Amino acid sequence: MTPDPLYQAYHDEEWGRPVRDERGLYERLCLEGFQSGLSWLTILRKREGFRAAFAGFDPEAVARFSDRDVERLVGDAAIVRHRGKIEATVANARATISLRETTPLHELVWSFAPERHDAPSTPADWSASTPESKALSKRLKAAGFRFVGPTTVYAAMQACGVVNDHLADCHVRAEVEAARRPD
Numbered sequence: 001m002t003p004d005p006l007y008q009a010y011h012d013e014e015w016g017r018p019v020r021d022e023r024g025l026y027e028r029l030c031l032e033g034f035q036s037g038l039s040w041l042t043i044l045r046k047r048e049g050f051r052a053a054f055a056g057f058d059p060e061a062v063a064r065f066s067d068r069d070v071e072r073l074v075g076d077a078a079i080v081r082h083r084g085k086i087e088a089t090v091a092n093a094r095a096t097i098s099l100r101e102t103t104p105l106h107e108l109v110w111s112f113a114p115e116r117h118d119a120p121s122t123p124a125d126w127s128a129s130t131p132e133s134k135a136l137s138k139r140l141k142a143a144g145f146r147f148v149g150p151t152t153v154y155a156a157m158q159a160c161g162v163v164n165d166h167l168a169d170c171h172v173r174a175e176v177e178a179a180r181r182p183d
Contacts, residue, residue: 006044016176018161022105025160026096027057029140030089032156033147034080042080049078054089062093088146095144108143110162112136119168126165129154 002008019025031050035043043050053076055061073079073086096105103111112132120126129137133154140148158165161180166173 002041004041007041010040010044012172015159016161016164016166016172018180019159020106020110022059022096023057025105025109025156026059026092027051028156028159029145029148029153030054030057030092032152032159033088033092034082034085035155036085036147036149036152038080046079049076053079059093059096062090063097065090065093085147091144091146092148095140099143108139109136109157109160112139112157113162117163117165119173120165121168123167127154130157130163133157 019028031043031047034050051057053073070083070086070090074081074083079086099105099108112135114130114132129150134150136157137148137150137153140153154163157163161176164173164176164180166176
């Protein structure tokens with residue numbers, strides 16, 4: 001782990017803790033998509049810029065973004081200026097809204113939580129993807145989501161607590177695991 005305080009705070013206070021609301025899951029999926037090919041620290045440093053650019057990741061607001069909004073965001077240095085990822089964020093907002101008619105995003109994502117997930121002992125035990133992330137990726141793509149390959153989806157599943165990939169001896173693992181249990 002990097003000694004950067006922002007990264008350490010993310011690890012200790014957020015990563016792996018359950019995110020069960022639509023907006024939170026939509027944000028994490030989009031940010032993981034933006035991270036693809038970059039350092040997570042880059043995304044963390046720009047996170048507030050992303051939130052400002054994408055209306056706090058309100059799916060209703062982002063779904064109304066036009067081509068003009070995309071052009072504006074391509075020039076916004078506060079975010080990662082990748083046209084495809086920006087367009088995917090808009091498409092993902094529209095797909096999130098569409099999912100409300102069948103299985104809302106938060107219910108869909110959590111339905112792919114594995115029944116069993118062993119605590120990794122070392123970073124070598126982490127997987128880039130799992131059968132569950134592959135299946136969820138396929139389902140999200142069928143619903144119109146973009147930049148949601150199995151590796152990106154698994155990173156979101158880790159970040160949102162769908163799986164607890166804190167190492168077995170990590171000082172926050174037990175706390176995260178307790179937070180994952182239904183009330």
